[in-house]
Amino acid sequence: MLARAITHALVGLEPRRVEVEAHVHKGLPGFTIVGLADRACQEARERVRSGVAAAELSWPGVRITVNLAPAELKKEGSGFDLPIALAVLAASRQIPPESLESHAAVGELALDGRVRRVGGVLAVAEGATRCGIDKLLCAAESCAEAALAGIEPVPVRHLAEAVAYLRGERRPEPCERGNGRVAARAGPDLGDVRGQERARRALELAAAGAHNLLLAGPPGTGKTMLARRLPGILPPLADAEALEVTRIHSVAGLVSLQHPLIDQPPFRAPHHSASTAAIVGGGPGLRPGEASLAHHGVLLLDELAEFARPSLEALRQPLEDGEVAIARAAGRVVFPARFQLVATMNLCACGARGDPAAECSCSAQRLAAYRDKLSRALLDRFDLVITVPRPRAVELAAPRGEPSAVVRERVLGARGRLAAGGLRRTAEADELLTRAVDRLPLSGRGRARVARLARTAAALAGAEAVGAEHVAEALSYRSPAELRA
Amino acid sequence: MNELALAAFAAATGAHVVGERPGFGRFRRRFDAAAYEARLRALGVRFLARSDPAFPPLLRAIHDPPPGLFLRGETPVELLARPAVAIVGARACSSYGSGVARSLGRELAGGGLVVVSGLARGVDGEAHRGALDAGGSTVAVLGCGVDRDYPAAHAELARRIVTGGGLVVSEYAPGVEPAPWRFPARNRIIAGLAAATIVVEARERSGALITADLALDEGRDVFAVPGEITSALSAGANALLRLGATPLTSSADVLELFGLSAEPIGDGPDGDAGAILALLADGSASTDELVRRSGLAPEVVAAALVELELAGLASTADGLARAMPR
Numbered sequence: 093m094l095a096r097a098i099t100h101a102l103v104g105l106e107p108r109r110v111e112v113e114a115h116v117h118k119g120l121p122g123f124t125i126v127g128l129a130d131r132a133c134q135e136a137r138e139r140v141r142s143g144v145a146a147a148e149l150s151w152p153g154v155r156i157t158v159n160l161a162p163a164e165l166k167k168e169g170s171g172f173d174l175p176i177a178l179a180v181l182a183a184s185r186q187i188p189p190e191s192l193e194s195h196a197a198v199g200e201l202a203l204d205g206r207v208r209r210v211g212g213v214l215a216v217a218e219g220a221t222r223c224g225i226d227k228l229l230c231a232a233e234s235c236a237e238a239a240l241a242g243i244e245p246v247p248v249r250h251l252a253e254a255v256a257y258l259r260g261e262r263r264p265e266p267c268e269r270g271n272g273r274v275a276a277r278a279g280p281d282l283g284d285v286r287g288q289e290r291a292r293r294a295l296e297l298a299a300a301g302a303h304n305l306l307l308a309g310p311p312g313t314g315k316t317m318l319a320r321r322l323p324g325i326l327p328p329l330a331d332a333e334a335l336e337v338t339r340i341h342s343v344a345g346l347v348s349l350q351h352p353l354i355d356q357p358p359f360r361a362p363h364h365s366a367s368t369a370a371i372v373g374g375g376p377g378l379r380p381g382e383a384s385l386a387h388h389g390v391l392l393l394d395e396l397a398e399f400a401r402p403s404l405e406a407l408r409q410p411l412e413d414g415e416v417a418i419a420r421a422a423g424r425v426v427f428p429a430r431f432q433l434v435a436t437m438n439l440c441a442c443g444a445r446g447d448p449a450a451e452c453s454c455s456a457q458r459l460a461a462y463r464d465k466l467s468r469a470l471l472d473r474f475d476l477v478i479t480v481p482r483p484r485a486v487e488l489a490a491p492r493g494e495p496s497a498v499v500r501e502r503v504l505g506a507r508g509r510l511a512a513g514g515l516r517r518t519a520e521a522d523e524l525l526t527r528a529v530d531r532l533p534l535s536g537r538g539r540a541r542v543a544r545l546a547r548t549a550a551a552l553a554g555a556e557a558v559g560a561e562h563v564a565e566a567l568s569y570r571s572p573a574e575l576r577a
Numbered sequence: 578m579n580e581l582a583l584a585a586f587a588a589a590t591g592a593h594v595v596g597e598r599p600g601f602g603r604f605r606r607r608f609d610a611a612a613y614e615a616r617l618r619a620l621g622v623r624f625l626a627r628s629d630p631a632f633p634p635l636l637r638a639i640h641d642p643p644p645g646l647f648l649r650g651e652t653p654v655e656l657l658a659r660p661a662v663a664i665v666g667a668r669a670c671s672s673y674g675s676g677v678a679r680s681l682g683r684e685l686a687g688g689g690l691v692v693v694s695g696l697a698r699g700v701d702g703e704a705h706r707g708a709l710d711a712g713g714s715t716v717a718v719l720g721c722g723v724d725r726d727y728p729a730a731h732a733e734l735a736r737r738i739v740t741g742g743g744l745v746v747s748e749y750a751p752g753v754e755p756a757p758w759r760f761p762a763r764n765r766i767i768a769g770l771a772a773a774t775i776v777v778e779a780r781e782r783s784g785a786l787i788t789a790d791l792a793l794d795e796g797r798d799v800f801a802v803p804g805e806i807t808s809a810l811s812a813g814a815n816a817l818l819r820l821g822a823t824p825l826t827s828s829a830d831v832l833e834l835f836g837l838s839a840e841p842i843g844d845g846p847d848g849d850a851g852a853i854l855a856l857l858a859d860g861s862a863s864t865d866e867l868v869r870r871s872g873l874a875p876e877v878v879a880a881a882l883v884e885l886e887l888a889g890l891a892s893t894a895d896g897l898a899r900a901m902p903r
C-alpha cells in the first residue's frame with residue numbers, strides 16, 4: 093500500500109518540493125529510506141519507529157520502503173522525520189492517506205514522539221504556499237515563524253496530536269500569529285560614548301549612507317565600543333527586507349521563538365579565527381555564512397588584520413555584488429549578502445602607533461607585513477576610514493553624548509533625502525574634488541567614494557546641493573597613507 | 578674610458594674604492610668599453626665619468642669622489658650641478674618627521690633648489706615626494722645599481738622621480754645588489770652633491786648622522802630639525818644641534834643660505850580654516866580636541882583640515898593634525 097506526504101528540502105535558501113512516498117508491502121520486516129538522504133536523515137528510521145511506538149500506534153510488521161523524491165536532490169537534516177512518520181502511518185492506513193494531500197509537514201521527532209522544531213521552517217512554509225498548499229504541520233514553536241509566509245500553521249506537539257488531527261478527531265489549537273514586530277530595541281546606546289566627536293560623526297554618516305567604515309587606532313580607544321553602536325542608529329527594516337533576513341536566519345536556526353520576524357538590522361561580529369566558509373557561507377551543508385546573516389545589517393570584523401587573508405578576500409565579492417555565490421560540483425547556491433562592513437584595527441602590530449603615551453616598537457619590515465595583510469582592494473571598499481585617538485581624561489569626564497534615538501531620527505531624514513535623489517554637486521564642489529585628485533593619492537574608485545560620501549553629508553545637512561564643504565569633509569575620511577601598504 | 582672600466586671592475590669584483598688593485602690591469606685590457614656602453618644604453622642608463630666636464634663640481638671636490646655616476650632618467654646632467662640640498666633622516670620616522678620632510682621637500686624644491694636624498698623609506702621618501710608635489714626636481718642616490726628598485730615599495734616613487742625631471746643616480750653599475758656596507762658609501766655622494774645637508778629625524782648612530790659627518794668633513798653646511806628631547810627618534814638631530822649644527826626652524830633658513838627667498842607668505846586662510854590653523858600653532862591635536870577647543874562642529878573641523886592640507890599648511894597622520902613649517 094502506498095501513501096505520500098509533502099515537505100520541502102532547502103537548497104541554500106531555496107525550497108524544493110519533496111514527496112515522501114511510503115510503500116508498505118509483504119516481505120521480511122524492514123525499513124529502508126532511499127532518495128539521497130544524508131546521515132541525519134537516515135537516522136530518521138530509529139526516531140520514526142520509536143516515535144510511532146510512543147504515540148501508541150502500531151508499527152507495520154512488514155517491509156517498508158520510504159522514497160524521498162526527486163531522488164537526485166540531496167536531503168539534509170532531521171525535518172523529514174514528521175513527514176516520513178505520517179507517510180508510513182498513511183501507507184498502513186492508520187490515518188486517511190487523502191488527508192495528507194492538502195498539508196505539508198516538517199519537524200523532527202523525539203524518541204517519545206514529541207515534535208521538535210527545525211531550522212528553515214519559514215523557507216519550507218514559503219515553498220508550500222507556492223505549491224498551493226495552505227496548511228503546514230510543524231512543531232508548535234515554529235508556528236509563528238511559519239505564519240510569516242502566509243500559510244496556516246497547524247501546531248503539533250506530539251505525533252499523536254498530528255494523527256488525531258488528520259483523522260479529524262481533533263481541531264488544531266489556535267497559534268499566536270501577530271505581525272512579529274518588536275517595539276523595543278535592544279543593544280548598546282550611543283549615549284554611553286563620551287567625547288569622540290569625530291567618530292560619532294563618522295558613525296552617523298555610515299548609518300545614513302550605508303557606507304563601510306574602518307576604525308583604526310591604538311587599543312583601548314573605544315573602536316569596538318563605537319562599532320557596536322552602529323546598529324542602534326540604523327532605521328528598522330522594511331517588510332520585504334525583514335522577511336528576507338528572517339528567512340536566512342531561519343535556515344541557520346537563529347530565529348527567536350517569541351518574535352521570529354527580524355525587523356531590526358542584524359548585527360554579526362564573527363571572531364577573527366573564523367574560517368572562510370564560516371564568513372561567506374558554504375561548507376558541506378551549504379549554510380549561510382556571517383556575511384549573509386548580516387544581510388541588510390552590519391558585519392563587524394573586529395581586529396581586521398588578524399583575520400585570515402583568504403577570508404577577507406572572499407568578502408570582496410559580496411561587498412561588490414551584495415550576494416555570495418557558492419558553487420559546488422552538485423550545483424550552485426546564492427545567498428544574499430548586502431551588508432554594511434564595519435572593521436576595527438590597530439595601526440601597527442604592537443598597537444602603540446598613534447598613541448602619544450607609547451612608543452611603537454615595530455620595525456619597518458614588521459609594519460609593512462602588518463599592512464600587507466590588507467589588500468589595497470579591500471581597503472578601497474571602505475568609504476570612511478578614521479583614526480580614533482586615545483581620549484584625554486577631560487573627555488572621559490564629559491557628559492553623556494547624544495542618545496541613539498536622536499541620531500537615528502537624523503539618519504532617517506537623510507535616508508529619505510538620499511532616496512528622493514536630486515543632490516548634485518555645485519561648481520565649487522567639483523573644483524575641489526578635481527584639485528584633491530591632483531594633490532592627494534586618490535584613485536578613480538577613491539574619487540567615486542568621496543563623491544558618494546559627500547552626497548550623504550549633504551543629505552544629513554539637509555542641503556539643496558552637494559557643496560564644497562561636504563566634499564571637503566568627505567575627503568577627510570579617505571584612507572590615510574599610513575594604512576596603505 | 579678608464580672610469581667606466583673602474584666602475585665595471587668594482588661591480589664585477591664587489592670591491593668598493595678601487596685604486597690600482599691587483600687584477601685591474603688585466604681586467605682593463607680585456608674590458609670592451611663599446612660593448613659595455615651598448616649594454617647600458619639598452620638598459621636606458623647613462624654613465625657620467627668623473628673626467629667629464631659636466632660631472633658635478635661639488636661632488637668632484639670631496640676627498641674620495643666616485644669614478645663616475647650611473648644615471649637613470651632622461652633629465653640633462655646639468656641638473657646635478659644646480660644648487661642642491663640633501664634631506665636625510667630615519668627610515669622609521671614619526672609622523673612629525675615625515676610631515677616635516679615632505680613640507681621641506683616641497684618648500685625647497687619650490688624655491689628652486691634640487692632636493693637630494695636616498696630613496697629610503699621614511700624621511701628620504703617623503704622629501705622626494707615633497708619635491709615632486711611642488712613640481713621641482715629631485716635626485717635619488719642609491720646604494721645599489723640604478724636598475725634596482727630598492728626599496729621595492731618605492732619603485733613607483735623612483736619612476737615618478739625620473740619622469741618628473743629628476744634623476745636616480747648611483748656610483749654602482751647596473752646589477753649591483755644592495756648591501757649594508759654600501760649605504761655609508763652612498764651617503765658620501767648624497768652629502769657630496771649637496772651644498773647643505775638637513776637632518777630631519779635621526780636616532781643616535783644612524784645613517785643620517787654619517788651623512789651629516791661626511792658633509793661637515795667637506796665643509797658643507799649642516800642643518801638639523803629640532804625634535805622633542807624625550808623622543809629617541811630625535812636624539813641624533815638634537816645631538817647635532819649640541820655640536821653646533823644650524824637649527825632649522827623654517828625652509829627660509831635654507832633658502833637664505835642660497836640667496837633665494839621663500840615665496841612671500843600670504844595672509845593665510847581665513848574663516849574656520851584660519852581658526853583651526855591658529856589652534857594648531859599650539860602643537861598637534863586630534864580632530865576631537867580641535868572640535869572642543871574651537872567650538873565648531875566635527876564636520877566643519879574635518880572640512881577645514883582638508884582645506885589646510887590641500888594648501889600644504891597642515892598634515893594629518895595617525896589621527897593627529899599638525900601645522901606645517903612655512
